[in-house]
Amino acid sequence: MTYKRKKYHRGDTHLQRRWRTSNRTKDLDQINQDLKEENVEKLLNQEVDADKPGKAQFYCLHCARYFINDQALNEHFKTKVHKRRMKALETEPYSIEESERAAGLGSFVTAKKRKIETQKPIVEEAKRVKIDEDIESD
Amino acid sequence: MRLDPCYFCSTKIFPGHGIQFVRNDSKIFKFCRSKCHRAFKKKKNPRKVSWTLAYRKTNGKELTVDPSFEFEKKRNIPVKYDREFWMKSLEAIRKIDIIRSRRANHFVMQRLRRAREIEMQQEVREVQRDMSLVRLPVAGLRARLAAKERESQVEEIHDSDEEMEVTNAEEMEVPNAEESDIEEEMNESDEAPELVEVL
Numbered sequence: 001m002t003y004k005r006k007k008y009h010r011g012d013t014h015l016q017r018r019w020r021t022s023n024r025t026k027d028l029d030q031i032n033q034d035l036k037e038e039n040v041e042k043l044l045n046q047e048v049d050a051d052k053p054g055k056a057q058f059y060c061l062h063c064a065r066y067f068i069n070d071q072a073l074n075e076h077f078k079t080k081v082h083k084r085r086m087k088a089l090e091t092e093p094y095s096i097e098e099s100e101r102a103a104g105l106g107s108f109v110t111a112k113k114r115k116i117e118t119q120k121p122i123v124e125e126a127k128r129v130k131i132d133e134d135i136e137s138d
Numbered sequence: 139m140r141l142d143p144c145y146f147c148s149t150k151i152f153p154g155h156g157i158q159f160v161r162n163d164s165k166i167f168k169f170c171r172s173k174c175h176r177a178f179k180k181k182k183n184p185r186k187v188s189w190t191l192a193y194r195k196t197n198g199k200e201l202t203v204d205p206s207f208e209f210e211k212k213r214n215i216p217v218k219y220d221r222e223f224w225m226k227s228l229e230a231i232r233k234i235d236i237i238r239s240r241r242a243n244h245f246v247m248q249r250l251r252r253a254r255e256i257e258m259q260q261e262v263r264e265v266q267r268d269m270s271l272v273r274l275p276v277a278g279l280r281a282r283l284a285a286k287e288r289e290s291q292v293e294e295i296h297d298s299d300e301e302m303e304v305t306n307a308e309e310m311e312v313p314n315a316e317e318s319d320i321e322e323e324m325n326e327s328d329e330a331p332e333l334v335e336v337l
Binding site: 019021027030088094096098099100102103104105106107108110111 | 143144145146148149150159161163165166167176179180181183184185190191192195196202203204207208210211212238
């Protein structure tokens with residue numbers, strides 16, 4: 001007589017933690033919204049926020065992540081994580097409307113492909129100066 | 139009562155089933171069971187998970203574009219109860235459902251039929267390509283060579299019409315006298331072509 005193994009999820013804690021609602025990161029369809037022009041400007045020129053990494057001055061749009069300085073951000077553009085995200089954003093993200101169309105509410109439209117480019121790497125001094133000023137004022 | 143489709147697998151969610159998640163931008167995601175909810179939490183793409191309807195439709199497994207899909211719609215305006223209207227719409231729903239399922243089934247059958255044809259073509263191509271495995275290229279080589287030799291001898295004497303018949307007969311039937319020799323040769327030659335193929 002064999003018994004079914006009981007503990008399939010031993011050592012899963014780090015995964016479970018990542019999937020918690022409090023740890024949710026932005027979904028692809030939210031990032032798709034961010035890529036619209038009016039939102040891009042807002043996100044790339046944020047005000048100094050001491051609670052965010054790099055005081056919210058170095059933000060990657062596609063990965064929805066803050067970096068501590070321009071060097072870290074520019075290095076990030078070369079990484080696999082970023083390239084993978086760019087690839088995922090190439091097709092239009094899945095949405096609630098699409099799930100309804102798949103269920104038979106209207107004809108199903110296959111997602112289009114588009115060209116996605118990484119934002120320009122930050123080289124200007126302005127943002128660093130912005131942070132320095134903030135530190136001095138403190 | 140409204141039967142909403144599941145966000146992940148697009149099947150109907152019946153009352154008392156499933157769970158819903160409200161994102162901080164107030165969008166509501168509905169799930170039919172924990173399997174779908176868990177997949178959503180892991181940020182799986184429904185288009186790439188083969189058991190979802192989104193996958194089946196993006197990959198051309200099911201009927202996607204058809205006027206019969208345009209009838210079902212979310213109607214958020216309440217309509218005053220009217221028995222006649224209600225009966226008519228019920229009848230229409232039944233009719234449309236029959237038409238739609240018939241078209242969907244037809245589409246699937248067409249797809250399967252086409253797949254069968256392609257399969258046949260592939261099989262034929264495979265056999266033709268690997269014909270050397272079915273029949274050794276050197277099988278009956280000695281008999282053929284002997285026939286050729288005899289041909290050249292015959293050519294001097296006879297016309298070309300007769301020699302064609304002779305060669306055909308030689309290929310099909312091996313004379314008794316040479317049989318043992320050929321068998322030996324076959325055993326030797328069995329190994330040789332395989333080696334060549336491996337290289």
